[in-house]
Amino acid sequence: MGQHTAGVDRVLRSFGCEVENFAATVNSDSTLTAHHFTDHDQFPVPDLILYQLSTGSPVGEFVLDHPARLVLNYHNITPAEAFDPWEPAVGAELDMARRQLARLVHRASAGIADSHYNAAELTALGLDDVVVAPIIARPSSRLAGDSAARDADTVLFVGRVAPNKRHEDLIKAVALLRSTRPSVHLDLVGAPSSQRYLTALEALVERLDIGDAVTFHGSVPDDALDRHYSTASVYASASEHEGFCVPLIEAMAAGLPIVARDAAAVPETLGDAGVLVPGPDAVAMAFALDRVLGDPTLRQSMVAAGKHRATSYSADHARQAMTDALRPLIEVG
Amino acid sequence: MTDEVDTSNADAGLNIRRVRAEIEAEAEARRRADPELARREREIERVWVDVAPPGAAGEQHELLLDRADRLSMIDVDAPVGARSGVRQVKGAIRKATYWYLRYVTDQINALTNVLTRLLRRMDERLSAVEHAVGMTADDSELAGLIPGPSEGTAAAIAEELGAGQVAVLTSGAGSVVAAATASGVPAYGIDRDPIVILPGVEAGLDLRAVDPLTHLDSVVTGSLGGLVLAGVAETLPLPSIVALCGEAVRCVRPGGKVIVAVANPADRGSVEAELRAGRGLSPAAWVRVLERVGAVARIVPAPGPRITELVVADVS
Numbered sequence: 001m002g003q004h005t006a007g008v009d010r011v012l013r014s015f016g017c018e019v020e021n022f023a024a025t026v027n028s029d030s031t032l033t034a035h036h037f038t039d040h041d042q043f044p045v046p047d048l049i050l051y052q053l054s055t056g057s058p059v060g061e062f063v064l065d066h067p068a069r070l071v072l073n074y075h076n077i078t079p080a081e082a083f084d085p086w087e088p089a090v091g092a093e094l095d096m097a098r099r100q101l102a103r104l105v106h107r108a109s110a111g112i113a114d115s116h117y118n119a120a121e122l123t124a125l126g127l128d129d130v131v132v133a134p135i136i137a138r139p140s141s142r143l144a145g146d147s148a149a150r151d152a153d154t155v156l157f158v159g160r161v162a163p164n165k166r167h168e169d170l171i172k173a174v175a176l177l178r179s180t181r182p183s184v185h186l187d188l189v190g191a192p193s194s195q196r197y198l199t200a201l202e203a204l205v206e207r208l209d210i211g212d213a214v215t216f217h218g219s220v221p222d223d224a225l226d227r228h229y230s231t232a233s234v235y236a237s238a239s240e241h242e243g244f245c246v247p248l249i250e251a252m253a254a255g256l257p258i259v260a261r262d263a264a265a266v267p268e269t270l271g272d273a274g275v276l277v278p279g280p281d282a283v284a285m286a287f288a289l290d291r292v293l294g295d296p297t298l299r300q301s302m303v304a305a306g307k308h309r310a311t312s313y314s315a316d317h318a319r320q321a322m323t324d325a326l327r328p329l330i331e332v333g
Numbered sequence: 334m335t336d337e338v339d340t341s342n343a344d345a346g347l348n349i350r351r352v353r354a355e356i357e358a359e360a361e362a363r364r365r366a367d368p369e370l371a372r373r374e375r376e377i378e379r380v381w382v383d384v385a386p387p388g389a390a391g392e393q394h395e396l397l398l399d400r401a402d403r404l405s406m407i408d409v410d411a412p413v414g415a416r417s418g419v420r421q422v423k424g425a426i427r428k429a430t431y432w433y434l435r436y437v438t439d440q441i442n443a444l445t446n447v448l449t450r451l452l453r454r455m456d457e458r459l460s461a462v463e464h465a466v467g468m469t470a471d472d473s474e475l476a477g478l479i480p481g482p483s484e485g486t487a488a489a490i491a492e493e494l495g496a497g498q499v500a501v502l503t504s505g506a507g508s509v510v511a512a513a514t515a516s517g518v519p520a521y522g523i524d525r526d527p528i529v530i531l532p533g534v535e536a537g538l539d540l541r542a543v544d545p546l547t548h549l550d551s552v553v554t555g556s557l558g559g560l561v562l563a564g565v566a567e568t569l570p571l572p573s574i575v576a577l578c579g580e581a582v583r584c585v586r587p588g589g590k591v592i593v594a595v596a597n598p599a600d601r602g603s604v605e606a607e608l609r610a611g612r613g614l615s616p617a618a619w620v621r622v623l624e625r626v627g628a629v630a631r632i633v634p635a636p637g638p639r640i641t642e643l644v645v646a647d648v649s
Contacts, residue, residue: 085389120553163389172377179373196386203384208377262543272349277356278543283374284360291356301348 005052006032007136007315008073011322012050015330020046024059037062048329050112053077053104054243056097064100064107071329072104072111072127075135076118076243076265082164086197101125112325114244117265133321134313137246138222153184153293156232156256158225158247159239161216162193166261167201169238172282175208177290184213184289186236189228191219229254234292234299237261238279245269249313252306257299259288273309274302354534357527357542398453405445409434481505482563482594485636486643487512490561490592493633493645494518497558497589502545503565507533509594510540523548524564546577555586563594567613574614579626585648591628593619593644600641619644 005021009032012019020043021034035043037059046068053060054075063070077097084091102125105111111130113119119130155174159165167188174186192198198216205214220228229235235251237260248269251258258274260266267276275292277284292299311317363370382390382400390397409431413423481504482490491512497519501509504522506529513520520539524530527542534540541548545565560581569577581591598613614622616632623630628646635643 085386168381168385172381175377176370176373200384200386200389204381207380207384275349275353275356277353281360282377283364283370284357287360287363288353288356291352298348298352305349 002027002032003138004136007319008050008052008322011319011326012330014323015326017330018044022059024057050326051104051108053101056093056100060100060104064103070104070108072108072122074101074111074113074118074122074243076114076121076241077101078162078164079241082162082241083194086163086194086200090194110329112322115265115268117268118243131325133325134318135244135246136315136318136322137249137313138315150233151185151231152233153181154232155184155186155234155236155289156189156228156251157186157236157238158189158228158250159237160190160193161188161198161201163197164239164241165190166238166240166280167197168204169261169280169282169285170236171201171204171208171210171214173236173238173285173289174213175210176282176286178210178213181290181293184293186214187217187228187232188215189217189220189225226254229256232256234259234289236285236289237266238285239263239266240279242266242269248274249310252310253314255303255307257292257302258306259285259292261285269313271309273305350539351534354527354531354540354542358531361527395456398449398456401449401452405442405449407438407441407445409438480639481508482640483636483638484508484512486594486640488516489633489635489643490594491516491518493590493592493643494520494559494561495588495590497586498556499559499561500548500552500557500584501561501563502548503563504533504540505529505564507536507538507540509561509563510538511536514538518559546573549577549580549584552584554583557585557589559590559592560585561592561594566593567595571612571614574619575622575625578619578622578628582623582626582628582646582648587649589648591623591646591648593623593646594635594640595619596639597642600639616642616644620646 009019009021021032022037022040023034024037026034026036040062048069048071049063049066050071050073051060051063052073052075055077078094080091080094080098082091083094105122105125105127108127109129111119111122111127112133113122113130114132114135116132119132122130155170157165157167157170161167170186170188174184177184202216205211217224217228229250233256235247235256235258237245237248237258239245239261240263242264244265248258248260248266252273258270260270260274260276261279262276263279270276275288277288279285292302364374378390379399382397383403387397411423411427413420413427481487487508490509494513494516495518499513499518499520501507501513501520501522503524504510505524507522510520510522510533522530522533522538522540523543523545524540525542525544530540530542562577562581566574566577578591585591593616595613595616597615599615601613620630620632623644623646628648630644630646633643633645635641
């Protein structure tokens with residue numbers, strides 16, 4: 001979200017606005033200057049608060065009580081039921097986050113959502129003035145790897161190791177796929193959000209005896225992430241809940257064909273640039289991966305469609321969409 | 334930008350939808366034809382149920398029963414570890430308490446054994462009750478038993494439709510979707526069976542292999558110009574039919590139409606009547622149900638041969 005917030009900051013300043021960023025946790029190595037929200041009284045009272053909302057937070061309570069005009073930039077909240085079996089405390093927090101969202105919607109005058117999927121949630125809660133502007137992702141500076149340099153049969157997924165991402169369905173698909181494609185390998189990049197979930201995934205890999213076919217990379221720096229995008233053969237996602245899914249855009253920009261579960265905002269972000277599979281269906285996912293890995297003509301058309309789709313989500317386009325979304329709100333102020 | 338109409342990749346888009354339909358059809362066909370694949374899939378699922386906490390592996394009660402079976406035996410042979418000294422102490426404790434623990438666990442194991450067997454028996458009886466009242470139907474047994482609407486009936490349905498996107502539940506191979514599309518009405522079809530829809534997808538129709546009963550959950554209120562209920566609508570029990578009609582009326586905009594295209598149970602052949610799940614409702618009964626959920630419904634003739642009347646409901 002740091003890249004997106006920095007992009008929004010830039011857009012607001014382009015209007016001539018004076019902008020201050022506040023957060024509950026300030027990252028010292030962030031390029032964006034931010035202050036702890038409890039220091040707000042050291043700064044002029046704002047005319048407008050643009051609140052980046054993706055979970056519950058004490059900042060939300062602060063915003064609820066603040067008299068300034070409120071606009072929500074909504075990135076969706078993970079459904080509590082995804083975490084309940086694994087981390088009940090986190091599930092409870094997500095439930096509270098949803099309740100806080102409902103209160104924020106009543107307080108807000110407008111909303112900006114990353115996707116129509118997210119916008120529908122705000123509308124359902126009663127917010128009428130909602131526009132869609134995608135996340136301002138990091139510029140796609142990586143080079144799409146030469147097809148000859150890609151590791152054949154390498155499947156990549158990028159995302160937090162969290163129950164809603166359904167890593168187990170990718171692992172199951174790879175276990176099935178091994179019978180016909182013994183060299184298939186699954187690279188899972190992302191830090192764990194639930195140690196219990198990660199432990200279960202590792203146990204699943206061990207019990208299925210596919211330890212040589214699955215690698216948990218954890219969190220990696222940007223250059224290592226770019227290498228994964230450049231060397232994989234296909235990007236796969238079994239996630240059951242996404243409000244937008246930046247890795248899909250990054251994978252498309254990097255020239256990867258995509259196989260993804262048909263869920264939440266994934267079809268909207270992917271469009272017709274990737275193969276959607278019903279979920280949870282490990283057999284369908286395995287067949288889809290096998291088809292994409294084994295059909296060069298299909299891969300070529302998917303890569304082309306993905307690169308075309310990714311251009312419409314470039315940082316420049318996203319900034320323009322955010323500019324168009326904010327302009328009427330700034331002018332009203 | 335995501336709202337812009339992108340025609341440059343229209344061909345790629347159609348190809349990818351066809352690829353999806355082919356993949357789903359192949360997966361389903363292989364599942365039905367290859368017992369080894371089904372066994373392997375089940376085995377993998379069982380492993381996940383074993384390592385995941387209850388509730389995390391979905392509502393797969395058969396696998397949970399398997400897990401209950403495996404967990405029902407309490408083992409008194411606790412591991413004693415490998416560290417010297419500690420191993421001897423633990424081993425001595427285990428030996429000294431073995432007789433007592435064995436006495437207690439034998440009784441617990443006897444009880445849990447009976448309980449898990451009882452759970453399986455209750456599961457079997459519940460499944461039998463569900464089948465008897467027609468709450469479940471094995472699609473592979475009924476494949477081909479309910480033909481899709483004839484071309485004439487599909488055309489009659491298309492004539493009744495107004496403007497706005499139409500959804501057909503369930504579409505089969507897409508005769509109604511094709512007729513609607515040919516008459517200029519944008520339409521898509523929903524059917525559980527990816528094998529059945531594949532010919533329609535390859536012909537360029539917008540057919541999707543998703544569960545028809547849950548599909549409507551994702552449809553925005555008032556977003557459809559029309560909704561056609563066919564196929565699966567003939568197999569549902571009455572409470573599900575009432576709920577489906579309520580959802581249908583919700584999804585269709587005021588001024589739109591809900592059309593029911595089903596065979597009158599009185600006109601079914603004897604084989605179909607005996608093998609099909611669900612009693613089915615006559616057109617007159619469908620009218621009553623639709624009026625109950627707030628629509629104004631009428632019966633119009635259809636050319637048959639199987640569906641001789643359509644129920645057309647105006648949503649207000």
